[in-house]
Amino acid sequence: MNDDAVSFEAYVAGRGRAHLRLAYVLCRDADLAQDLVQNALVKVHPRWDRVDNPDAYVRRAIVNDFLSWRRRRAATEVVTDCLPETARSAVGPEDRDAMWRLLAELPRQQRAVLALRYYDELDDEAIARLLGCSTATVRSHASKAIAALRASDAGARFVEGTNR
């Protein structure tokens, strides 16, 4: 049972922004990110008192919905072309943008694994539980995705830049 001291309203106030960031990192679409988080929270709301780990529940709902949204919106999704200039890397915005375009072309499961690993900093076991697959599958997704990025020109430039 969830900690009674934390109301649903307080949870949304405290964790909503973090969930929006994860959703946005997955899809880079502000409207879709808001829909993903809203849908996840609406799912958890009626069973709030019975959810042991709301973060895990909401995260799983966001990712699963993202995968289905991707299926529904794959034909219309547009990769935007601006990034903030606050990144710590020495690489220019053009390379980051090129890198993001490559990320956008990866299979959705691979993208989800990368975001959960390198943004949400989950370990492979946690990602496997979240996605409902084995840790070997998680490693395989990550390995293939990284290999694809590394093989690209933009990926090579990005790595070169971060090593400067």
Add this chain to the structure above:
Amino acid sequence: MTSIEQALADIYAAVALEAPDDLGLLSRVQVASLRRSRSRRLGAVVVALTAVTAVAVGASVLLGGTSHANRFADPTGFLVDNRDAATTFPLTPSYLPSGAKTAPQLDVYTNYGEANYLDVGVDIRYASTPSGVTGTPTTIGGKPGQLSCPRPGDPCRLSWQRSPGTYVTVQSDLSEAETRRIAEGLRDQPIVQKPKIVLGLLPATGCHLTQIIPYSTVYNPIDGGQACPVSVQVLQRNEPEHPVGPSQVIERSASIGGYSGKLIAQKDQARQYWQAILALPEGRRLVVNTPQGHGWNRNELDRFVRAIIVP
């Protein structure tokens, strides 16, 4: 971590900064949750939310229980009397389904606004840019638009350009016909609403009343104003405080506006902010967020808090 992995971490961190704000998230979740509960006829959830709202609205009491002759005056002129502040949503529905009894919750920004009719599950939004709703081409009031009613249980959306530079979306869990009736019945008549939490004093310039919900009032910067954002929220008993900013947080006990609590000074990359968390009766707390500098000093914060009227 390899270079490519570090690069990924960096790019995700950078992209995360673009994520939308969570302003209005709770009210949207409440709207959607009410829709779902209604569709499943789970009245208990509705009762629970109504109870939360009723507790938050309650009977109006003045913060501190005493009034001061000069409570709404600031000798420096930085803060001005703001008791009559209201926000305006430009569109009024001439038709809503039966059951619409209360005023909508409003989120109004410079280029975007949203009116949520919680008790009937209808949202009306306007924006200066297209909504991004994709679906079936249709006409609304003779103007081209998009209709999206994807599957039973999902919201039905109608989106169209209502006038030059104004794009409107009507979303509901009603039928397409009902949603269309609401959309076509919108009138250019403003809804004017005063906040439940009244900020009796506010910086004279640069602040725009953005959000009105029963337990939060938010002013955002306008016209390049540096004296905002300012927000005031009432936390209920046992409700945890928001996490504060990531860096250089200094926390100390303080008495502000005649109330005891703590004052947190925090700094992000560009600016410094204050967050005051003050004790209210019945275990509730008042959370006040303001910038530091740009006219805000400790005395102004004190005056500002003293002039807040909470429900």
